[in-house]
Amino acid sequence: MTTIAIVGSGYMGGGIAQVLALAGYDVRIADVSAEIAASSLQRLIAEAGQFAADGLFPEDAVERVTQRITAAESIEAAVVDADFIEEAVPEKIEIKHATLARISQAARPDAVIGSNTSTILIASLAEAVERPERFLGVHFSNPAPFIPGVELIPHEGTDLSLVPFVEEIVAATGKQTAVVKDATGFVLNRLQYALFHEASQIVEEGIASPEDIDTIVRTTFGFRLPFFGPFAIADMAGLDVYAFCYASLQTRWPERFATPASLQELVDAGKYGTKSGAGYLDVPAERTPELVAYRNKAYVAMQKLLDELGPAPIHPAPALEEETAR
Template identity: 55%
Template sequence: MSITRIAAIGSGYMGGGIAQVLALGGATVRLADVSGEVAHAAFERLVAESERFERDGLFAAGSTGILRERLQPSDSIEEAVADAQYITEAVPESRAIKLATLARVSGAASPDAIIGSNTSAIPIRELAQSVVRPQRFLGVHWMNPAPFVPAVELIPTAATTAAAVDATEELLRRAGKTPVRVADAPGFVANRLQFALYKEAVRVVDEGLATPAQVDEVVSNAFGFRLALFGPFAIGDMAGLDVYLASYASLAAEYGERLEPPATLAAMVADGRLGLKSGGGFLDIDAADAEDLVAYRNRAYVALSALRNELGPPPGL
């Protein structure tokens, strides 16, 4: 199914950004919120925001005209979802609000309409309990800010049909996003990793090892710099899994169980799978690609440094 008619339920910061992306991706998007007045005000805000983005070169020329044509504020949720093929729910991150909204949406929508919930951490199986025909329901977790961050996590439940996931993935790719299918668990992948880092960063500050500004400087200029281009497994395979294992031994000696080496990592090193230098690691990168990968990495880091120098420091930081 090629999706061309969408309802966006929740027109705030995230919901509005999602609506912009999907409209610019070729669909007609009806906005709905707690009232028609809120939806109409959101439409005006999103159009004005698009004008600023165009002036700043963040949106392509002509984007605002497209949004004026394809974004349509609705007077009610029921009106918005009436003929929608796909419904994106982005109401506040509250179980009660989301459950009530999803029950209302799914009760008014076409039986075949796909419903995607944008939630940061609530398990999708919990939200599915309030959805009529939950086989057409899945989590669709956008990143903030929605117009500019590529990844979107797709989180089906055991009941979600393959057709619903496939159609949602095709919609997102058409809108220029990078959908990634992950399993249903609190926080999914992105926020589980992000909040684990944040907790350890706060602990570093609490222990007096560095100030918040110093932590941010280290992260953004060290491993965070690399993470702009590669995920943790690619970085680990390039660095050497034996190096990682030895580092964990030092960390565990000081910090205990929370930084013990993962058993899978230890087993991999014991088997001689050390990453790029041994021709096998978590990602099984072909040894024939090793030289080209390292050359790409080096060029990419130089290009990223040049971009950062061009942009200058973030205002106020």
């Protein structure tokens, strides 16, 4: 059995603790004080009850969370005999350094330590860890109980033989892992902030409002993203088409939208994506009809789900008409 400690019991750390407990792990949570950890535990139990009532967690979630999660008196008490420890304290390097130093001093020498940092270089955090070869990034996304992807980020000194151990823990929660190199922003936030940067520039240029941009993203290319990543989408669209579109964008922004070298190399080699049987992902041409059928079915199912859920409650509800009779 694997014992897990979560240091930092706030929104992210608490959510990670919940899914690990539901996966059958014994989890200890710790925070800056025993009182905060105990309060967080009560919040996690109450949340589990609400999530279960809403059909988001199993019906016995409260029982499982209550049985599996305990609040430790201190960071040291939480990590002392843990097999895996996840640090989830605020995204400030000085706080993380101080916390990771306490964790690594109190933990077993063979305990694996992860950090839920969003953007800080893992190598920079590793400076505070004793035996940094057992340390890596394990980046869950917000909200941790419901977002299925987790970035695993070894630094140059990480013992890579430990990665499968962490992958197994994450897989037990039903989530999917991707192993990426240690670089500022990793993959998730580098892409997310690139999109936000371009969207904010479009607003500042007066081309569209934030509301209209959100509508376009949700209902066009963003609609595809639950099923296909950017390379699969490009392969299906046609890499030659992408090259033409880059050329068009370059008439206004030649540097910002310079054609990626990898794209140009594929197009020059006659590899246009699914229609030629070779592209970024090398999907065989004979599978194209099957892929198209899946795509169409997926998009229709997504629209039905959105229709069932209704619009997100972002904008104020329409005001009720005043009564005409008093």
